[in-house]
Amino acid sequence: MARPMWKGSVNFGLVNVPVRMYRAVSERDVRFHLLHAKDKSRVREKRFCEAEGVEIPYEEIIKGYEISKGTYVTITPEEIKALAPKGTYAIDVEDFVPTDDIHPLYFNAHYHLVPETNAARAYALLSEALATSGRVGVGRVVLRTRQHACAVRPNDSGLLLSTLHSVDEVIPLEQIDGMPSHMPRVNARELATAEQLIDSLSAPFDPDKYRDVYREQLEEVLRQKAGGMEIRPSPTAPPEYSAPENLMDALKRSLAAAKKDRDEEAPSRGGAHRTAHRATGSRRVRTPVAARTAKRKTRKKS
Numbered sequence: 001m002a003r004p005m006w007k008g009s010v011n012f013g014l015v016n017v018p019v020r021m022y023r024a025v026s027e028r029d030v031r032f033h034l035l036h037a038k039d040k041s042r043v044r045e046k047r048f049c050e051a052e053g054v055e056i057p058y059e060e061i062i063k064g065y066e067i068s069k070g071t072y073v074t075i076t077p078e079e080i081k082a083l084a085p086k087g088t089y090a091i092d093v094e095d096f097v098p099t100d101d102i103h104p105l106y107f108n109a110h111y112h113l114v115p116e117t118n119a120a121r122a123y124a125l126l127s128e129a130l131a132t133s134g135r136v137g138v139g140r141v142v143l144r145t146r147q148h149a150c151a152v153r154p155n156d157s158g159l160l161l162s163t164l165h166s167v168d169e170v171i172p173l174e175q176i177d178g179m180p181s182h183m184p185r186v187n188a189r190e191l192a193t194a195e196q197l198i199d200s201l202s203a204p205f206d207p208d209k210y211r212d213v214y215r216e217q218l219e220e221v222l223r224q225k226a227g228g229m230e231i232r233p234s235p236t237a238p239p240e241y242s243a244p245e246n247l248m249d250a251l252k253r254s255l256a257a258a259k260k261d262r263d264e265e266a267p268s269r270g271g272a273h274r275t276a277h278r279a280t281g282s283r284r285v286r287t288p289v290a291a292r293t294a295k296r297k298t299r300k301k302s
Contacts, residue, residue, distance in 0.1 A: 008089035010113065010126065010152055010159070012137060016090070017123050018116035024160060025110050030218050084145040091161065093137035093152060102136065102151060106164045113152070113159040123159065130154045138164075193251040200258040 004020035011017075034043040047056045063080075064072035115123035130136060136153040141161070149164040173179055221231055 004114070005111075006089075006143060008091060008141075010091045010093065010137070012093040012096075012126075012139075015122065015126075017126055018119040019091075019113040019123065019159070020116065021161065022112045022114060023110075024112045028212070028215065030215055030222070081145075085142045085147040088142060091139055091141045091150060091152060093139040095138045096130075096133070096135040097138055099134055099136050099153065102138075102164070103170075105170050107151070108148075108163040108165050111161045111163075112155070113161050124157070126152075127154045127157060127159050130159075187248075190248055190251060193248065193255060197251060197255045197258060200255060200262065 002022055004022055006021035007019075008021075009016040009018045035041065036043055047058070047061065048054065049056050062074050062076070064074045066072050113123075126137075130152070131154040136151045138149070138151050141148055141150045141163075143163075149166065151162045151164055153160055153162070225231055
C-alpha cells in the first residue's frame with residue numbers, strides 16, 4: 001500500500017479540505033550500472049580535486065555557484081536552510097482560472113489528493129464545483145524545501161494536484177531557431193482535406209495502445225540474455241523524412257489509406273464495436289468528469 005508523501009489541506013476562502021497527497025505517476029525506465037568490461041565488476045565514481053588530483057572525502061565538499069568562468073561563490077547548508085520556504089502544510093488556492101488558460105507546457109509533476117476521513121463531503125464539493133465551473137484552482141504549495149506554483153483540478157470523482165513550471169522556465173516558441181516569423185496562408189481545399197483526414201483517424205484515447213514498446217522489448221531481451229540466449233541485433237537504417245512535394249496529393253493518398261484501414265478493421269470489430277458506438281451515440285467518448293458535468297447541466301435545464 002502506497003504511503004502519502006504529504007499531508008495538509010486545500011484552502012480557498014475560509015474553506016479548508018484536509019487531504020493526503022500521493023504520487024500520480026511512477027516513471028519506469030531500464031537503468032544500467034557501469035561495469036568493468038574485463039571482469040564485470042561495478043565501476044564506482046569518486047570525487048577528485050582538480051587542483052590536487054586526490055580523492056576528497058564527502059565532509060570536505062561544499063557547494064558553489066559559478067558566477068563567471070572558474071569563479072565561484074560558496075554557500076553553506078545553514079544559509080540554504082535559512083532561505084528555504086517554511087512548510088505550511090497547506091495548498092493555498094489564490095485564483096480559480098479557466099482550465100484552458102493554462103498551457104500544457106506549464107504542467108510538471110502530478111499527485112493524487114485523497115480526503116481525510118472527516119473531509120469527504122468538502123472534498124466532493126470542491127471536485128464537483130471545479131468540474132461544473134470548468135475551472136482549476138491555482139495557488140502555491142511547499143514540498144520538502146521548495147515552494148511550487150500548483151493547480152488543483154478535478155480528476156474523475158477526485159482531485160489532482162499538478163505542480164507548475166515557473167514562467168522563466170518555459171521557453172516561448174518565438175525563441176526557437178528556425179520558427180518562421182510569418183506562417184504561410186492555408187489553402188481552403190487543403191485545410192478541408194486535412195480536417196477529413198483527422199476525422200477519419202479520430203478515436204477515443206486508449207493509453208494501452210501507446211505503451212513503451214522499446215522498454216518492454218529491452219526488458220525481454222535482458223530476460224533472454226539472463227537465460228543464456230544469444231541475441232544478434234539486426235542493423236536498421238534511420239528513416240528519412242522530407243516535406244511532400246505535392247501537399248494536396250499526399251493528403252488525398254493519406255485519406256484513402258485511412259479509409260481502407262477503417263474498412264478492413266470494421267469486420268474484425270463486429271458487434272462489440274457497433275454496441276459501443278450505439279451506447280456513446282457518437283464517436284466521441286466523454287470522460288467521467290465531462291459526463292458528470294453534462295448530466296448536471298441537463299438537470300438544471302429541466
